[in-house]
Amino acid sequence: xxxxxGKIEAIYNYVRAxxxxxxxADGLFVFGRADHLVANRTAQLLGEGxxxxxxxxxxxxxxxxxxxxxxxxxxHYLASLLVAEGVQGDKLYVESRxxxxxxxxxxxxxxxxxxxxxxxxxxxxxxxxxxxxxxAMLEHKAPQLGFKTRWQGTGTxxxxxxxxxxxxxxxxxxxxxxxxxPVNKDAAGNPDPWCAPQADLPWELVNVARAYSAAWKAERK
Numbered sequence: 001x002x003x004x005x006g007k008i009e010a011i012y013n014y015v016r017a018x019x020x021x022x023x024x025a026d027g028l029f030v031f032g033r034a035d036h037l038v039a040n041r042t043a044q045l046l047g048e049g050x051x052x053x054x055x056x057x058x059x060x061x062x063x064x065x066x067x068x069x070x071x072x073x074x075x076h077y078l079a080s081l082l083v084a085e086g087v088q089g090d091k092l093y094v095e096s097r098x099x100x101x102x103x104x105x106x107x108x109x110x111x112x113x114x115x116x117x118x119x120x121x122x123x124x125x126x127x128x129x130x131x132x133x134x135x136a137m138l139e140h141k142a143p144q145l146g147f148k149t150r151w152q153g154t155g156t157x158x159x160x161x162x163x164x165x166x167x168x169x170x171x172x173x174x175x176x177x178x179x180x181x182p183v184n185k186d187a188a189g190n191p192d193p194w195c196a197p198q199a200d201l202p203w204e205l206v207n208v209a210r211a212y213s214a215a216w217k218a219e220r221k
Contacts, residue, residue, distance in 0.1 A: 001215045005162040007208050008171060012160050014202055015174040016128035019152035025051045026118040031104055031126040031134060032058020032074025034065035037156035039081035042125050045154070046087055051123060054082070057095045057108040063127075093117070101134060102194060105141045113147070121150045128155025129170045133177050136195035140182075169216065172209040179206045 028051045030042050042054050058074030060067060067077055073096035083089055095111040098104040112119050126134055135153050142149065161167050182197035 001212075001219070003168060003212065004208070007205065008162040008168050009160075010202070011175050011205050011209060012129065012162065012167070012171040014205065015130075015132045015171055015178065016155050016160075018128070018131050018154045019123075020154075022050055022123060022152060022154055023121065024049070025121040025123040025152065026053075027051050027112070027122055028054040029108060029112075029122050029124045029138075030054050030056040030078065031101070031124070031130070032056060032078055032098075033063040033127050034067045034074060034077065035063075035127060035156070036081055037158055038125065038127065039078045039085065041154065041156040042078070043082055043085045043087055045123065045125065046082075046091060053091045053093060053117060054087075054125075055093045055095065055108055055112060055117070056082075057098055057104040057111070059096050059098050059103075061099045101130070101137055102141070105134070105137050106145070109138075109142060109145050109147045119147075119149045121152070124151065124153035126153070126155060128158050128160070129167075129174050131155050132198070133174050133181075133195060136178060136181075136198060139196040140193060168212070172212050175206060175209045176213060179203075179209075 028042055028045055045051055046054060056075040056078050060073060064074055067074060075094040075096045079092050079094050082092060093115055095107050098107050124135060131153050135151060138151060178198055179201060181194035184192050184194050186192040
């Protein structure tokens, strides 16, 4: 299959769109993954005084990699890396139960309330390919829980390669989630959105993503 790497790059640039420059926030809402770059970015922001604490969310899920066999929650893994980098333990909070992005959002927001942590301004820290989708999920979920804050987001210093299949597939999947999740329906056919709709969604790229996704599925058969 012929992949237009320029289109892949454009998809990635959309799904990774974050906030810049960052303003100082009360805390960091850190989404877990078996990825030391998430810990590196979190440590950097704390070290620069851009937040007072980090809430790290994530149990064992699709991005846990080798942590799955070891039964180590993503949040515990990242917290241990942060401590090793010299971050004080009293600046770290973990929520290790979530198994997916939706649970990370809901349980993480609950943890902030439970711990009575300040949250007038929050910065999301995450693998960049998932940034726009997670921000859309928080935009949808937070008001349902009565959680009010000003959100901003930043990705890790990940080196995306539009020629690499794993990067291609992840970027395509995230764009399709942004297209499909706001109009999701439950088993009975009732509206059950999983994230907020995006007014600037690039439908031309969505169509490209659908074509690539369908071709990859056909190759597996």
